[in-house]
Amino acid sequence: MGFPGTWMTESESVVYRVVPKCACSTIGQIMFYSDHGRFFDGDIHDSTSGLHKWSQSDSQPLIEANVSAHRSLTFTCVRNPYTRILSSFFDKICGIQRNGKRYRGNLVPLLTQKYGIEVGGPDGTEEFDQIKSFRRFLLFARDTIRWKKPMEPDIHWSAMSGHIATFIVNGGRYDQIFFTERFNEGMQKVLDGMDSRHKVDLATIPRFNESEGHGPKRAHPVEDYFDDLSMHIMWEIYKKDFQLFKYDFDNPGNKLPRMEVDLKEVHRRLGD
Template sequence: MGFPGTWMTESESMVYRVVPKCACSTIGQIMYYSDHGQFFDGDIHDAEGGLHKWNQDHSRAPITANVAAQRSLTFTCVRNPYARILSSFFDKICGIQRNGRRYRGNLVPLLIQRYGIEVGDPETGFEFDQIRSFRRFLLFARDTIRWRRPMDPDIHWSDMSGHVSTLITNGGRYNQIFWTESFNDGMQTVLDAVETPKPVDLSAIPRFNESEGHGPKRAHPVEAYFDDLSMHLVYEMYHRDFHLFRYDFENPANKMPTGEIDLDEIHAKLGD
């Protein structure tokens, strides 16, 4: 299986396991900058050079050798499951993608037909009932995760634990896992622990939110989207994420973690 979703700087200063919807664009650009002293011109997911990625044939051998030997600091970043699934809905289901089309071609028409979801239209300012549509999307996301119908779960809403676990089960080990909600503190700890070819001033780094501006703005606070049934569905999908990464399932309004991440526990529970 190897190390899917793994990125590494060309200098091998650090290794990062991408978790979609968890500041991955910003982290990728910081890694690129730390080697080259400039940002990649475009979406870092489109970069085919300047950064080792598992999906590039020439990168697989150096990533495998590094991770297997645990030579470099290895890290990832996670996010509150309530905010993450909501972000996936607005970006991937409602938003127009960078190619100017809807995400995954016929996915949105399928959701409209089978689940009664509305997504709005850029021509009319994306006017639709966001709460009702999001709750119907949750039913679809749960169906993909629990029964793999009408499709396999997408990487943007499959659980974070599943992404994080692949590196562990194939012989890697994390030195650090931090939260997007405390991004600067977490990323600074990573940078303090490594030597990079180019210095990185984190306070001067912009946030690279590649999905921003391509879809509707969220009209309500996070907690407004989750009633009792929605919370039940979210827990069904993401119970491991809540427990391992210390997020508050009981209160969708509380985006902050409630305790420290235990790396030994994560390696033990996700390494089977």
């Protein structure tokens, strides 16, 4: 199976397991800059050179050799499950993507027909009941994750623990797992542990939020989207994420983790 979703600098200074909706655009650009002294011109997900990716066949043997020998500092980044699933809804379901089209073609018409979800009209700018539509989307996400119906779960709302586990199961080990909510603090520790060709100043680099502006703005506080049933569904599909990455399940309004990630626990529980 190898190491899907894994990126590595060309200098092999650092290895990163991508977790969608967890600052991956900014992290990828920092990795690119650390080697080349400039940012990639465009969405880093579109780059085909300058950064090793498992999706590029030429990169696979290099990534595999590095990870198997654990030659470089290896890390990933996680995010509060409540804000992550909300971001997925507004970006991927309500938003128009950078190619000018809806995400995954017929996905939104399917959701409108089968789940009664509204997305703000053809361009996502019309008023609609965000809370009602989000809760219906959450039912759909649960159906994809639990029963793979009416489709396989999408990478943007499948559990973070699932992404992170593939790396461990296939022989990888993480040195650091940090929080999107404390990005500068966590990313600085990564930078301090790697030998960069070009110094990265986190205080001055831009944030590459490629999903920003795709969809309507969130109109309510995070906690308003989650009633008792929604929280029950969140626990059903993201229980491991809350437990392993130390986020507050009982209070959707608290986006911050309660404590640091226990790397030994992560490797033990996800390594089966």
